[in-house]
Amino acid sequence: MTERVAIVGVAQTRFAPKRVDVNYGEMAYEAISQVLRDTGLTLPGDVDNAISCSHDIWDGQTISNIGITDVIGGHLRSEEKMALDGTTAVYYGMVGILSGEYNCTLIMAHTKMSQTNRNIVNNVAFDPIYTRMLGFDYTSAAALQARRYLYKYGLTREDTARVVVKNLANARHNPSAHQVGVVTIEDVLSSPAVATPIHRLDIAPDTDGAVAIIIASEERARQITDKPVWVLGIGSCYDAHYLGDRDLANTFALEKAAGRAYAMAGIKNPRRAVDLAEVGEEFSYQELLWMEGLGLCERGEAAKVVASGATAIGGKLPVNASGGLLSGVPINVAGLNRVAEAVLQLRGEAGERQVRGAKIAVAQGHSGFCGQHQCVVVLGN
Amino acid sequence: MATKEKEWISIPMTVDVPYRFAAGEYLTKTLTELRDNGRIYAVECPKCKRVQLPPRIVCAECHVKNERWVELALEGTLAGFTIMYLPLTDPTTGKPHEPPFVYGSVRLDGATSVMDHFVDVEPDREKVWVGMRCRVVLRPREERIGDLSDIRFFEPLPGQKKPQPSTH
Numbered sequence: 001m002t003e004r005v006a007i008v009g010v011a012q013t014r015f016a017p018k019r020v021d022v023n024y025g026e027m028a029y030e031a032i033s034q035v036l037r038d039t040g041l042t043l044p045g046d047v048d049n050a051i052s053c054s055h056d057i058w059d060g061q062t063i064s065n066i067g068i069t070d071v072i073g074g075h076l077r078s079e080e081k082m083a084l085d086g087t088t089a090v091y092y093g094m095v096g097i098l099s100g101e102y103n104c105t106l107i108m109a110h111t112k113m114s115q116t117n118r119n120i121v122n123n124v125a126f127d128p129i130y131t132r133m134l135g136f137d138y139t140s141a142a143a144l145q146a147r148r149y150l151y152k153y154g155l156t157r158e159d160t161a162r163v164v165v166k167n168l169a170n171a172r173h174n175p176s177a178h179q180v181g182v183v184t185i186e187d188v189l190s191s192p193a194v195a196t197p198i199h200r201l202d203i204a205p206d207t208d209g210a211v212a213i214i215i216a217s218e219e220r221a222r223q224i225t226d227k228p229v230w231v232l233g234i235g236s237c238y239d240a241h242y243l244g245d246r247d248l249a250n251t252f253a254l255e256k257a258a259g260r261a262y263a264m265a266g267i268k269n270p271r272r273a274v275d276l277a278e279v280g281e282e283f284s285y286q287e288l289l290w291m292e293g294l295g296l297c298e299r300g301e302a303a304k305v306v307a308s309g310a311t312a313i314g315g316k317l318p319v320n321a322s323g324g325l326l327s328g329v330p331i332n333v334a335g336l337n338r339v340a341e342a343v344l345q346l347r348g349e350a351g352e353r354q355v356r357g358a359k360i361a362v363a364q365g366h367s368g369f370c371g372q373h374q375c376v377v378v379l380g381n
Numbered sequence: 382m383a384t385k386e387k388e389w390i391s392i393p394m395t396v397d398v399p400y401r402f403a404a405g406e407y408l409t410k411t412l413t414e415l416r417d418n419g420r421i422y423a424v425e426c427p428k429c430k431r432v433q434l435p436p437r438i439v440c441a442e443c444h445v446k447n448e449r450w451v452e453l454a455l456e457g458t459l460a461g462f463t464i465m466y467l468p469l470t471d472p473t474t475g476k477p478h479e480p481p482f483v484y485g486s487v488r489l490d491g492a493t494s495v496m497d498h499f500v501d502v503e504p505d506r507e508k509v510w511v512g513m514r515c516r517v518v519l520r521p522r523e524e525r526i527g528d529l530s531d532i533r534f535f536e537p538l539p540g541q542k543k544p545q546p547s548t549h
Binding site: 020021060115120123128131133134135137139143146192193195197240245248 | 387389391394396400402404405408412433434435441460461462463464465466467469470471472473477478484486494495496497498499506511528529530
């Protein structure tokens with residue numbers, strides 16, 4: 001039985017606002033066929049387990065994986081779906097390998113946000129008896145969280161705008177990204193208000209795409225690649241469902257998930273140990289909040305760290321060198337994309353967005369409004 | 382030579398699934414009290430004593446059954462808010478809430494949780510702030526139907542001024 005699990009291959013479709021040219025299966029197959037080519041593995045022979053990650057409500061189909069078991073290699077075999085963010089699919093896949101049941105697992109996440117309406121879909125996440133009828137969605141909930149966070153630490157919209165400026169500039173070097181460009185703080189501030197203090201450019205755009213990765217036991221990984229990336233630690237945690245139960249400026253669930261992942265990785269001081277972070281900023285303020293929850297800086301200090309340039313690609317602790325979710329990554333896929341981007345960095349294959357000498361990376365994903373469920377993956381080369 | 386653009390077919394479909402959600406013991410108590418008596422009831426955890434709204438069977442922190450009811454004041458303090466420019470849909474009617482409107486989180490006096498609802502205030506940063514005192518405005522008794530719409534909105538208590546200019 002293996003004690004270590006490695007990621008041996010990653011592949012991503014390009015992310016585009018609207019992929020009318022592919023259905024779910026075809027889109028998934030783009031990423032799956034690419035990761036099989038890159039690793040030289042075949043389905044079904046080399047891969048003994050398959051896990052997908054998607055959501056019924058987003059796909060508009062009950063049990064959203066039942067239509068893609070052919071492309072993922074689940075025909076007349078096992079295939080299971082993780083209906084949380086892609087980081088949690090990595091957690092689930094890893095458990096299967098550590099148990100000794102499997103040796104090599106394909107994990108694929110897909111979502112086409114263009115095919116429905118995010119506000120209506122996200123409204124269904126709220127309690128049907130209580131706040132759902134008020135019309136709440138992730139953006140309005142995030143606005144309450146953003147207001148609370150800015151209020152608590154005396155921050156301004158300029159502080160969150162710097163995240164957008166950095167990430168869209170980074171995204172210019174990412175061939176998968178669809179929202180890229182040179183924007184200024186003023187551009188972000190003057191973009192239309194959507195749910196104050198959140199404006200248009202503070203929001204990750206709707207996008208379509210898929211990510212596939214392959215994980216393997218240590219023995220199998222060494223046969224497949226000479227550049228395995230090890231899952232050094234992983235942890236997940238839930239916070240309360242009702243917004244009204246939480247102080248939205250706090251990140252208890254993320255701190256616990258990160259604490260478990262760091263402990264498993266033997267990391268005592270993440271600020272010293274971590275070389276880069278890929279975090280799930282569905283909204284610009286979340287990059288700051290998640291950095292604090294991940295222990296990458298003191299509480300309330302993330303804005304200063306970003307303003308200092310430390311989180312830029314050449315900085316001391318690059319955050320979202322990929323351009324992050326603001327550059328366009330689908331919901332549910334986001335966490336697997338964080339992991340894939342971290343893997344590319346640790347393999348030295350991140351092209352012009354490469355962070356030099358990266359050895360330890362942290363990838364963070366979340367599900368539910370205002371980051372109710374959190375999953376943290378620590379990776380090393 | 383001009384090439385004909387390739388055609389892609391997409392099938393439009395609205396998946397309209399009807400539900401009827403049971404409110405259950407705890408929310409039924411709160412919703413009937415709200416409808417019949419215009420009172421808001423929350424539950425108090427017997428162990429950690431936090432007072433939660435909406436009421437629910439178990440305290441998540443202590444994992445003990447909630448059995449004590451607490452009546453909350455119909456006034457409280459605004460803990461957070463957003464001015465909405467999205468025409469979010471009311472799923473009970475399928476009609477949009479006309480923007481701009483204000484969502485607020487109010488901690489009713491006596492509660493640990495905050496309660497989210499509309500705030501009847503001008504969508505103007507000078508007219509709404511964290512810390513503002515608000516009260517619950519109910520529909521008239523004959524219009525109340527036993528759901529969260531029996532509360533029309535929160536409204537600011539009169540005679541308040543925003544404490545100081547805010548930078549965000």
